[in-house]
Amino acid sequence: MHHVVTLTGVTKKYGDLVALNDVTLGFPQGRFVAVMGPSGSGKSTLIQCAAALDRPTSGSVEIGGVDIGRLNETQRTILRREHVGFVFQSYNLLPAITVEENLTLSLRLAGRRPDRAWIAELVERVGLQDRLRHRPAELSGGQQQRAAIVRALAGRPDVVFADEPTGALDLRAAGQVLDLLRSLVDDLGQTVVMVTHDPAAAARAHDALVMADGRVVDVLAAPSAQDLATRLTQLAGVGAR
Numbered sequence: 001m002h003h004v005v006t007l008t009g010v011t012k013k014y015g016d017l018v019a020l021n022d023v024t025l026g027f028p029q030g031r032f033v034a035v036m037g038p039s040g041s042g043k044s045t046l047i048q049c050a051a052a053l054d055r056p057t058s059g060s061v062e063i064g065g066v067d068i069g070r071l072n073e074t075q076r077t078i079l080r081r082e083h084v085g086f087v088f089q090s091y092n093l094l095p096a097i098t099v100e101e102n103l104t105l106s107l108r109l110a111g112r113r114p115d116r117a118w119i120a121e122l123v124e125r126v127g128l129q130d131r132l133r134h135r136p137a138e139l140s141g142g143q144q145q146r147a148a149i150v151r152a153l154a155g156r157p158d159v160v161f162a163d164e165p166t167g168a169l170d171l172r173a174a175g176q177v178l179d180l181l182r183s184l185v186d187d188l189g190q191t192v193v194m195v196t197h198d199p200a201a202a203a204r205a206h207d208a209l210v211m212a213d214g215r216v217v218d219v220l221a222a223p224s225a226q227d228l229a230t231r232l233t234q235l236a237g238v239g240a241r
């Protein structure tokens, strides 16, 4: 299986604290992978390293076959811009411009010509055709997150990292966003890595990684929400001792 992102022996320390402890894993192309684990287990640190937002203390990270340890800051920024998409819990759409302008802003800033046909296809898929001329504040939370997902995919990134993408949404809007992420993977072959605390959300992924103490302690294929909830409860019990 082709891995879009590969981590090899990645350790990240903050002073004496080991946030990631010798993690080796790959994110396979065309899979939807959820990352779960108790608070402080290293999920965000894993994503930051995997997305070239941060550098490991030791070990290596490859994105699209490029070893990011060999890149300087500017080169890493360019690699991120061209190969990685991001979706955040808080949507991060710019309030002063229209939804349509938001979708292509970062591409235009990077000097890339937006692929209009591709973006139109995505907009239709997420059902925002008649919302493009509005400002983000005029959209519901779910609509804003769907716009943020289109923005993340607009440049055809190799991988999309979604950090708690449903954290601010009600059940119905969250379900729509998860359906959307899953369909982008199943229908369009996208690769999505999603950090979530919600076992029901993680159960929509193809695979779930469970982290504890800076390590990946489980990899579950086609996880059920119940199995994930049980595993997290066990880990919380261990952490509390």
Ligand SMILES: Nc1ncnc2c1ncn2[C@@H]1O[C@H](COP(=O)(O)OP(=O)(O)OP(=O)(O)O)[C@@H](O)[C@H]1O
Pocket: 014, 017, 018, 019, 037, 038, 039, 040, 041, 042, 043, 044, 045, 046
């Ligand atoms: N910039 C930092 N400086 C110091 N320590 C940090 C920093 N970032 C993270 N940590 C520590 O590293 C460990 C892992 O943090 P991380 O944010 O990756 O966990 P997480 O699983 O994402 O947690 P949460 O679910 O609460 O977001 C924690 O003990 C955290 O306090």
